[in-house]
Amino acid sequence: MTARPYVLLSAAMSVDGYIDDASGTRLVLSGAEDLDRVDAVRAGCDAILVGAGTIRRDNPRLLVRSQARRDGRVARGLAGSPTKVTVSGSGDLDPAARFFADDDVGKLIYVPGAASAKARERLGRIATVVGAGDPLDLSGVLADLAGRGVARLLVEGGSLLHTQFLAAGLADELQLAIAPFFVGDPAAPRLVREGAFPSDAGHPMALAEVRQLGDMALLRYLPDRRPGVPATDDAG
Numbered sequence: 001m002t003a004r005p006y007v008l009l010s011a012a013m014s015v016d017g018y019i020d021d022a023s024g025t026r027l028v029l030s031g032a033e034d035l036d037r038v039d040a041v042r043a044g045c046d047a048i049l050v051g052a053g054t055i056r057r058d059n060p061r062l063l064v065r066s067q068a069r070r071d072g073r074v075a076r077g078l079a080g081s082p083t084k085v086t087v088s089g090s091g092d093l094d095p096a097a098r099f100f101a102d103d104d105v106g107k108l109i110y111v112p113g114a115a116s117a118k119a120r121e122r123l124g125r126i127a128t129v130v131g132a133g134d135p136l137d138l139s140g141v142l143a144d145l146a147g148r149g150v151a152r153l154l155v156e157g158g159s160l161l162h163t164q165f166l167a168a169g170l171a172d173e174l175q176l177a178i179a180p181f182f183v184g185d186p187a188a189p190r191l192v193r194e195g196a197f198p199s200d201a202g203h204p205m206a207l208a209e210v211r212q213l214g215d216m217a218l219l220r221y222l223p224d225r226r227p228g229v230p231a232t233d234d235a236g
Contacts, residue, residue, distance in 0.1 A: 004142035018183035043069035052088035091119025
């Protein structure tokens with residue numbers, strides 16, 4: 001077992017770099033071909049990580065959609081979908097969120113040590129709550145996941161979590177699906193927030209693949225693997 005899983009960041013964004021708009025309705029960026037590609041990526045991972053803010057805002061199920069892919073995982077002795085993982089500064093998540101649905105998929109919640117007792121009281125019957133430092137340390141989260149047998153981790157956002165992984169040098173791969181339109185709203189969330197990134201103009205990422213998906217383009221980048229540094233968690 002390695003010190004941490006292989007970390008794959010995945011996002012769809014508009015041509016001008018937005019992952020959503022500022023309305024109250026989730027902006028659909030991916031077409032059918034990209035959604036199927038993401039489903040295949042999910043099926044090949046051991047766990048899917050999103051931030052607490054993403055659970056509150058988007059209420060995702062985080063399951064493999066294809067029955068054939070679920071059956072393939074089960075045939076390999078795995079659950080039909082990867083383990084669901086989130087990080088939260090407070091553990092104040094709605095137990096009725098679809099993340100916690102009774103779907104025979106493991107669920108892990110990483111919180112700062114000081115919030116772990118309250119989070120276990122609230123969510124301990126439907127998920128495994130893990131204290132991960134004060135403040136919460138993403139490197140510690142990855143080490144704990146590796147110890148639980150997670151060799152390949154898919155991170156699906158949101159923007160703060162992507163920023164933290166990229167700024168800390170904890171991403172091994174970045175998959176960007178580019179939607180063929182603009183958002184143009186400065187109030188809308190972008191792929192990343194402000195930060196100091198190891199993959200800057202002087203240390204560019206390697207472009208490993210370009211693929212057409214209907215009118216979308218998939219860009220697959222490989223950042224340099226660098227020693228991780230602590231980072232805080234996503235959106236409380």
